[in-house]
Amino acid sequence: MIRKSQAYFETVANVLPHLPFDLLDRVSLLLFEAYVERRTIFLFGNGGSASLASHMACDLGKGTIQPDNPKRVRVLSLVDNLPTITAWANDSSYDDIFAEQLRNLARPGDIALAISGSGNSRNVLKGLLVARELQLTTIGIGGMGGGKMKRLCDIGVVVPSDNMQIIEDFHVCIAHCLFTTLRQRIAEQPEGRAIATTVAMGATPNAPAPQ
Secondary structure (H helix, E strand, O other), X not given: OOOHHHHHHHHHHHHHHXXXXXXXXXXXXXXXXXXXXXXXXXEEEOOHHHHHHHHHHHHHHXXXXXXXXXXXXXXXXXXXXXXXXXXXXXXXXXXXXXXXXXXXXXXXXXXXXXXXXXXXXXXXXXXXXXXXXXXOEEEEEEOHHHHHHHHHOOEEEEOOOOOHHHHHHHHHHHHHHHHHXXXXXXXXXOOOOOOOHHHHHOOOOOOOOOO
């Protein structure tokens, strides 16, 4: 008889071979290019995804530091400034909490990395819309088919599952994968050099979103 706990992990194992590994490599290249060109990576999401945005910002910002190399990854989690978040939520709309921060901080060429299990959180979608308006490269980490978020992203990494717990499990794995591969790239090439990521992606960032 299969134990209930065992059944859960077998579900995890069944999803693993179907992850979009090619897209993860492309995202890793984009993050490395941002490091090389000193562009900023902005992370955001709700609930468990908010916690992961903070976790990932810590990993990318601190864990990639190399000995005797002063160059660092510029990364910021937009979920961590509670006064700003509550001010926008109270005075305007909760939908604005990420978008308005991007208007203050983002520059063309920066990266907006959104995390959403459903892909349909309104504040995440508005953040991505503003990111596109500001000419950022947009990346989504999602599940459940990608939701509305997928069409707003230059690269959408979608966990092939409709189980939120399984999706969130893999989101943590994806965050650690991106951190580890970025750290390896920096270690192998400390000074870095520009990469033709748009060629590697096979698409042009910030193409108009499908209607």
